[in-house]
Amino acid sequence: MNEMMHGNDIAKVFRELQLEITQSLEAHDGKASFSSDHWDRPEGGGGITMIIDDGRLIQKGGVAFSKVTGEITEAMKTQMGMEGDSFLATGVSIVLHSLHPLNPTIHMNVRYFETNQGKCWFGGGIDLTPMYVDPIAAAQFHKQLKAVCDDFDSTAYAKYKAWADEYFFLPHRNETRGVGGIFFDHLIPASEEAKNSTLNFCLSLGRLFPVIYKNQTLQLHEDPTPEQLEWQAIRRARYVEYNLLFDRGTKFGIVSNGRTESILLSMPPMAKWKYNVVPSEGSPEYQTLLALKKDLAWISFL
Amino acid sequence: MNEMMHGNDIAKVFRELQLEITQSLEAHDGKASFSSDHWDRPEGGGGITMIIDDGRLIQKGGVAFSKVTGEITEAMKTQMGMEGDSFLATGVSIVLHSLHPLNPTIHMNVRYFETNQGKCWFGGGIDLTPMYVDPIAAAQFHKQLKAVCDDFDSTAYAKYKAWADEYFFLPHRNETRGVGGIFFDHLIPASEEAKNSTLNFCLSLGRLFPVIYKNQTLQLHEDPTPEQLEWQAIRRARYVEYNLLFDRGTKFGIVSNGRTESILLSMPPMAKWKYNVVPSEGSPEYQTLLALKKDLAWISFL
Numbered sequence: 062m063n064e065m066m067h068g069n070d071i072a073k074v075f076r077e078l079q080l081e082i083t084q085s086l087e088a089h090d091g092k093a094s095f096s097s098d099h100w101d102r103p104e105g106g107g108g109i110t111m112i113i114d115d116g117r118l119i120q121k122g123g124v125a126f127s128k129v130t131g132e133i134t135e136a137m138k139t140q141m142g143m144e145g146d147s148f149l150a151t152g153v154s155i156v157l158h159s160l161h162p163l164n165p166t167i168h169m170n171v172r173y174f175e176t177n178q179g180k181c182w183f184g185g186g187i188d189l190t191p192m193y194v195d196p197i198a199a200a201q202f203h204k205q206l207k208a209v210c211d212d213f214d215s216t217a218y219a220k221y222k223a224w225a226d227e228y229f230f231l232p233h234r235n236e237t238r239g240v241g242g243i244f245f246d247h248l249i250p251a252s253e254e255a256k257n258s259t260l261n262f263c264l265s266l267g268r269l270f271p272v273i274y275k276n277q278t279l280q281l282h283e284d285p286t287p288e289q290l291e292w293q294a295i296r297r298a299r300y301v302e303y304n305l306l307f308d309r310g311t312k313f314g315i316v317s318n319g320r321t322e323s324i325l326l327s328m329p330p331m332a333k334w335k336y337n338v339v340p341s342e343g344s345p346e347y348q349t350l351l352a353l354k355k356d357l358a359w360i361s362f363l
Numbered sequence: 364m365n366e367m368m369h370g371n372d373i374a375k376v377f378r379e380l381q382l383e384i385t386q387s388l389e390a391h392d393g394k395a396s397f398s399s400d401h402w403d404r405p406e407g408g409g410g411i412t413m414i415i416d417d418g419r420l421i422q423k424g425g426v427a428f429s430k431v432t433g434e435i436t437e438a439m440k441t442q443m444g445m446e447g448d449s450f451l452a453t454g455v456s457i458v459l460h461s462l463h464p465l466n467p468t469i470h471m472n473v474r475y476f477e478t479n480q481g482k483c484w485f486g487g488g489i490d491l492t493p494m495y496v497d498p499i500a501a502a503q504f505h506k507q508l509k510a511v512c513d514d515f516d517s518t519a520y521a522k523y524k525a526w527a528d529e530y531f532f533l534p535h536r537n538e539t540r541g542v543g544g545i546f547f548d549h550l551i552p553a554s555e556e557a558k559n560s561t562l563n564f565c566l567s568l569g570r571l572f573p574v575i576y577k578n579q580t581l582q583l584h585e586d587p588t589p590e591q592l593e594w595q596a597i598r599r600a601r602y603v604e605y606n607l608l609f610d611r612g613t614k615f616g617i618v619s620n621g622r623t624e625s626i627l628l629s630m631p632p633m634a635k636w637k638y639n640v641v642p643s644e645g646s647p648e649y650q651t652l653l654a655l656k657k658d659l660a661w662i663s664f665l
Contacts, residue, residue, distance in 0.1 A: 098639070112638045123638070233623045298630070305607035306617065315608065321535045328600070328636035335632070336414045336425070337400070337624045 068149035068181075071173045071260060072128040075153050076109070078171075078267045079126040082155065083111050085271035086124070089278075092117035095124065100320055105130035106149075110323045113157075114330070118164060118278050122157035123326035129319070133176065136316055145176035152185075153267060154310065156327040157274060162285045162293035164278045165191040165239070166300060168327070169270045170310065171263040183259045184246040185266060186221070188229045189277065190239030190300060192293045193345050194352035198277060199240035200362040205276070206243050207360065209269055213262035221245045226355040231303055236353040238303050246309075292346050294333035301332050370451035370483075373475045373562060374430040377455050378411070380473075380569045381428040384457065385413050387573030388426070391580075394419035397426065402622055407432035408451075412625045415459075416632070420466060420580050424459035425628035431621070435478065438618055447478035454487075455569060456612065458629040459576060464587045464595035466580045467493040467541070468602060470629070471572045472612065473565040485561045486548035488523070489568060490531045491579065492541030494591070494598045495647050496654035500579060501542035502664040507578070508545050509662060511571055515564035523547045528657040533605055538655040540605050548611075594648050596635035603634050 083095045093116030101107040108127030113119050128151040137143045152172030159165060167189050175181035189202050203222070210218035221243035229238040243266075250256035285293070304311050304327050314324035340346035385397045395418030403409040410429030415421050430453040439445045454474030461467055469491050477483035491504050505524070512520035523545035531540040545568075552558035587595070606613050606629050616626035642648035 110638075114638070121636075121638075233617050233626075294633070301603060301634075302607060302627070305604060315535050322639045324535075325604070325636065326638065330637070331596070331633065331635045332603075333633045334423075334627065334630035336412075336416070336423075336628065 068128075068130075068151060068173065068175045072149075072151040074260070074264065075128075075151050075171070075173070076126050078264060079109070079111065079124055079153050082153070082267060082271055083113075083124050086113070086119070086122075086157070086274065089271065089275050090116040090118050093119060098322075100323070102129055102131075102320065104132070104318070108320065108323060110320075110326060112326070116160070118159055118161070120158050120160040121330040123155070123323075125154045125323050125326055127152060127320075127323065129317075131317075134317070140316055141313065143176070145178040145180065147177045148174065150174045154326075155270060158297070158329045159278060161279075161281045162192045162289035163281055165189055166297070166329070167270075167274055167277065169266065171267055172310075173260075173263075181249070181256070182246075183248045183250070183263055185263050186225060186228070186242060186244035187266060187270065187273070188225055188239055188242035188244070189273075190296070191277075192289070192296045192349070194240055194349045196352070196359070196362040199352075199359045201276060202240065202242070202273060203359040204363060205269060205273055206266075209262070209265045210243065212265065213258065217245075217262075218243065223356075229303070230355065231299060231307070233306075234299065234302070236299070236350070237355055238300065238353075240352065240357075240359060241355075291333070292340075294331060295335065295338055297329035298332040298334050300327075300329055304328065370430075370432075370453060370475065370477045374451075374453040376562070376566065377430075377453050377473070377475070378428050380566060381411070381413065381426055381455050384455070384569060384573055385415075385426050388415070388421070388424075388459075388576065391573065391577050392418040392420050395421060400624075402625070404431055404433075404622065406434070406620070410622065410625060412622075412628060414628070418462070420461055420463070422460050422462040423632040425457070425625075427456045427625050427628055429454060429622075429625065431619075433619075436619070442618055443615065445478070447480040447482070449479045450476065452476045456628075457572060460599070460631045461580060463581075463583045464494045464591035465583055467491055468599070468631070469572075469576055469579065471568065473569055474612075475562075475565075483551070483558070484548075485550045485552070485565055487565050487568060488527060488530070488544060488546035489572065489575070490527055490541055490544035490546070491575075492598070492602060493579075494595045494651070496542055496651045498654065498661070498664040501654075501661045503578060504542065504544070504575060505661040506665060507571060507575055508568075511564070511567045512545065514567065515560065519547075519564075520545065525658075531605070532657065533601060533609070535608075536601065536604070538601070538652070539657055540602065540655075542654065542659075542661060543657075593635070594642075596633055597637065597640055599631035600634040600636050602629075602631055606630065 095111040098110045106129040111124045114121045130149045155169040169187045171185035207218040225241045225244035228244045397413040397415045400412045408431040413426045416423045432451045457471045471489045473487035509520040527543045527546035530546045
């Protein structure tokens with residue numbers, strides 16, 4: 062047991078991951094830099110929320126690290142099926158909202174949870190939400206994810222890609238949030254070796270994140286059109302709907318009396334709601350709606 | 364039983380109420396008019412969603428009528444504690460987002476529910492969400508509500524005012540949504556007379572709604588300042604958070620496979636999220652936050 066990574070060690074490498082990612086993103090953005098907000102949780106633990114806005118590429122974004130400890134409350138037992146007396150939860154969460162409507166919103170999360178009863182698991186995911194879907198860019202994104210998954214487990218990509226299609230889905234809109242990605246939860250390692258390997262998978266995903274964002278952001282020299290900005294605001298409203306109605310991290314945060322500003326870091330800078338927006342057939346907006354479907358084999362577009 | 368109002372009759376008077384309210388609001392706005400969207404629900408029933416936007420006073424709003432019938436599903440039994448095989452639900456829901464930041468957002472709802480097992484109940488409420496709280500205007504609003512409650516039941520206002528304080532509350536922000544109002548649910552009439560009296564109470568509230576909106580909207584001749592517009596967008600984001608995280612009507616709508624565009628009619632035209640907005644002490648925005656508290660005896664300000 063001594064050589065096994067425990068919650069506090071994993072929190073330490075997650076915090077290092079946060080710094081690595083924010084440095085990469087700053088270098089890529091070239092204009093804005095992150096500010097850090099340290100916070101304590103009265104019930105135990107705390108976090109460092111790193112915020113960026115008004116960048117060249119990133120309009121609003123955050124990279125949040127937290128290590129939260131405490132008692133497993135009745136609400137957590139009944140609503141989340143947890144067992145034991147106390148827990149440690151640590152993770153890194155990212156959402157970036159790009160300034161230009163032709164650049165995407167992107168999300169990543171890796172997390173680790175353990176209880177005093179010796180149970181532990183990992184979870185995480187990355188998903189990409191373009192305002193305008195480019196199938197080639199989506200395929201490249203999935204190809205990069207598959208490579209990291211394959212290094213961990215040859216069956217992982219297919220499973221986690223399907224899981225993301227299910228998870229990042231808005232049933233009330235019958236739309237996926239974007240072009241998907243991967244999602245996994247409750248990965249319970251069966252051995253010390255498996256635990257290290259799962260942690261390394263999470264860290265590899267984290268390190269891939271700035272590379273993916275770089276690949277997905279175009280160096281755009283033309284200003285967006287009013288139509289593009291309008292569509293961006295409408296799509297951002299869908300992002301809000303997803304996060305507040307369905308996102309498990311948001312729900313867990315609100316239920317567990319988490320730090321509101323860090324939980325809602327994922328919100329876009331601005332969103333618009335209009336009644337019954339229906340893009341005209343054949344328009345780029347219409348084409349995008351056609352691509353917001355489950356079970357598309359994005360890699361096959363390459 | 365023959366003289367008792369049943370679901371279909373109540374739906375009919377609710378539809379008439381919708382027309383009465385929209386005509387009043389149109390006359391008051393003086394610029395915009397409502398358009399109507401009729402829809403059918405595949406599982407039974409449907410509705411008429413009336414939408415207004417780009418008005419002189421109202422930037423975006425809706426007055427929705429629906430009469431929905433169907434089977435009581437497993438989800439409704441487990442998540443909403445319902446019994447029986449089939450139900451009829453009918454109601455009128457309103458949310459108006461005013462154009463000027465010195466004019467409020469306002470919400471009203473009256474609803475009726477019955478099952479094939481002979482159970483029925485009423486629910487409803489009105490609450491006012493000013494971007495900038497004016498205690499005198501809030502007091503006048505509460506006085507009008509109290510008068511209608513007193514006609515129904517002398518104990519109603521105190522109970523329903525306290526219920527609204529509990530219900531229109533954002534725990535993650537430790538803020539009320541606005542200056543409250545009244546809220547009531549599951550009012551099960553004990554007799555035919557009680558049923559008529561409860562229905563009349565709901566109708567009186569509905570008829571009061573345009574009067575309240577008229578009283579609460581100032582005829583503003585100066586354009587809003589950028590600071591006021593920014594604050595309006597921030598407060599509207601709180602409205603979104605409330606509706607998607609906590610509002611029971613929204614949850615019921617999403618769970619029962621309701622009509623998304625009608626459920627989300629309550630969304631503001633635009634909302635902004637910024638990290639950790641803290642108004643400077645003594646500013647009008649700061650004063651407003653101080654007023655977003657439960658258990659304020661608004662009427663005593665008069």
